[in-house]
Amino acid sequence: MEKEATVNEKNYYSRLDTFIRKNYPEIKLGAIYSLIRKGFVKVNEKRVKKNNYILEIGDIVKIILDEDKLEELSRPAQPSLKARPVSFDIIYEDKDLLVINKPAKVSVHPGSKEEMATIIEGVIHYSRGEFEPHLVHRLDKLTSGVMVVAKNKQTARELTELIKSRETKKYYLTLLVGNLNKKSGELVSMVYGKAARLKYNLKKKFDLFGDKYSLVEIELYTGRKHQIRVQFADLGFPIAGDDNHGDKKRNKLLRKNYGLKRIFLHASKISFDYNNHHYDFSAPLSEDLQIVLDKLEKSTKRN
Template identity: 30%
Template sequence: MQSQCDLNAFSVIHRDDALLSVHKPAALLVHRSPIDRHETRFALQMARDCAGQRVHAVHRLDKATSGLLLFALDADSARHLSRQFEQRRVEKRYLALVRGWPLVQGCIDKPLRYKADALADARASKEHPPQQARTHFRCLATATLDQPLGRFPQQRYALLELRPETGRKHQIRRHLNHIGHPIIGDVNHGDRHHNHLFHNWRGYHRLYLAAVGLRVTHPHSQQPLDLRAPLQADFQSTLAALGVPVPLDAPPD
């Protein structure tokens, strides 16, 4: 089942003379895509409307992922910020609700096979070696749910903080599935039984992955800038229903 985009969850987080950061709701595309021809609203378009001028996308979030999205307001700032992402000088922080109880903390160091974009990479070579990929995680809270599934009367879940070093396609989702703790609501890399359980229990379906923090160097002042985004309301309400405290939007360490 497709998630329905809550356009009311779109909001401006920060704006200055060089950049604009917004909260992108789950199920909203960053920009127009031939793959989703039926979509009529896009974060790029909405950010442009908020800014009243052209904006430049400097990174992307998956359609299903909610949270902090950054745009530049001029071409020079866009190049400066894009270079930071390419050189891995941006600190990224995510929160995810996963199946099971992982270790308290750890690092997933597993190369990932290149995943070609169906359109952008249509003419590219199909032969790519696995790419280096590292994701640090920390368990913030655990919970049990008194809902039967299979042979278990209770289910275990955990809220994780994630800090990817690299930016491979669907890296966090693929890494968490690799260690046996897939993200709830992940259709492609998750557990469909737990996905259905949450849809039936909560009454809606979404990917429980959110970008909550970015630390960049401001393209004009050259000073560090911490940007933070709160969790979307539906994510917060699910955590509350599980008895998990909603984390404060603390900046990265």
């Protein structure tokens, strides 16, 4: 992968390191020095290994690096991780894998403003120093369900590659606002500029005095950020409880009458082949969402 920029009057800075820092602010300063020192930066097709190399108008600056490595170098520094207790159910565990049922309203990793304990910190606490946990995929803070954690770096690398090559199958349960007419279908569209694909199967419908809802199972082929929310909202069937992409008025009624206090999205299953074994893991629907479904069922029968 290459990042390329031509030096002009608008973006000009004389020193090479300063030019990269100003024009690629997402790359950490320490990473810039490392890239130059290790020969990953070219000026006019020649490798330059001096931070203070003086540029001229018209020079072409290239950063040449593997996309994953460049993304890693561009990532902001992560807050230090602590061992902090977090309550979660363990679905499966062996020497390489820990599979948990992630509770809703718990972030998987600390952010700059995160004060509550997170999933990764909870797993560190659970490990008691016996293994080094690595997240290989993520779930949004308000999403519950099955989540796989690698217990060593090698497993993390291999599972991450499985996910990137789409050799894993991920399934979700969600409640959509509206009467979904098709029993099954496929959605292919762009989400925030990236191609996104999923398939869905209608599981059940609820009719609450004219307000209709559809429970669907989703097989996710691509893992774009907020993909499920965006694709179904674009289709006209936003996820229940999603105020950002959905119907705030309906969501308010669902909170008041049926106790839905978050987005109705649950990671129900994940399957993959690893180390000559086939793994199928599932997480039962979280109690808070099951209560909502039970109340919807009762109201539908009374209707």
